Amino acid sequence: MARELHDHWFKEAKREGYRSRAIYKLSEIDRKRHLIRTGDAVLDCGCAPGSWMEYAAQRTGPDGSVVGIDLLEMVPLPGRNVHVLLGDLRDIGDEELLAPAGLGGTRRFDVMLSDMAPNTTGHRDTDHHRSMALCELVLMRSGSLLRPGGHLVMKAFEGGNFQELVQRIQDCFEDVKAMRPAASRSVSREMFIVAMDRRADAELTLPPPPSGGPPPVPDDWSRGS
Numbered sequence: 001m002a003r004e005l006h007d008h009w010f011k012e013a014k015r016e017g018y019r020s021r022a023i024y025k026l027s028e029i030d031r032k033r034h035l036i037r038t039g040d041a042v043l044d045c046g047c048a049p050g051s052w053m054e055y056a057a058q059r060t061g062p063d064g065s066v067v068g069i070d071l072l073e074m075v076p077l078p079g080r081n082v083h084v085l086l087g088d089l090r091d092i093g094d095e096e097l098l099a100p101a102g103l104g105g106t107r108r109f110d111v112m113l114s115d116m117a118p119n120t121t122g123h124r125d126t127d128h129h130r131s132m133a134l135c136e137l138v139l140m141r142s143g144s145l146l147r148p149g150g151h152l153v154m155k156a157f158e159g160g161n162f163q164e165l166v167q168r169i170q171d172c173f174e175d176v177k178a179m180r181p182a183a184s185r186s187v188s189r190e191m192f193i194v195a196m197d198r199r200a201d202a203e204l205t206l207p208p209p210p211s212g213g214p215p216p217v218p219d220d221w222s223r224g225s
């Protein structure tokens, strides 16, 4: 709390009435990469307490829609086209995510965001591998949730398997960059992978077992317990 009271982005979020300082990470990424457009349908994975949804709803406007999902309950957001689902991204089917935005069949999201993070343990490798499992989950789900030409942003904790993940994403998207927004804390090892223009022929396959990490059992990695 003491750290937050002295934090520039925390104060800024309070002053502007946003739910979290995280909004400034997405706004910087969007300003630099032009991710979200008026009328877009956006899926926000790991949306609580809701500042990315606040930002996305402002950007998409009344003709767009924003669907968020989180393990944690959050205070509802205003807006006819803003929907929050409570649950684990691993357990909620495509139809349940697409339907609130009026999508389904061949109509999918224009933009998919993930600020999901595991509960951190303080053990670098463990936190990295759990974060990688969440990223793999998001990448796999983007195969059926994101339209060809759509954009994907995901948070990842850096570590030994980070570059391999970036390469796998490069196979599926035309333009992939790793960014570290100014609002990321200096002590954090988070990076944001920003992937533009999903290839129509992207082939999403399960990742190879990580080097130096546990076997690829996403259930163990990403629950964060």
Ligand SMILES: C[S@@+](CC[C@H](N)C(=O)[O-])C[C@H]1O[C@@H](n2cnc3c(N)ncnc32)[C@H](O)[C@@H]1O
Binding pocket: 019, 020, 022, 023, 045, 046, 047, 048, 049, 050, 051, 052, 053, 069, 070, 071, 072, 087, 088, 089, 090, 115, 116, 117, 118, 134, 222
């Ligand atoms: C850093 S917070 C997101 C902050 C949010 N972007 C904002 O601007 O308010 C990460 C969230 O990811 C959620 N999360 C982690 N694993 C998840 C999963 N498997 N399914 C859904 N949500 C998950 C956590 O509950 C947590 O609320």
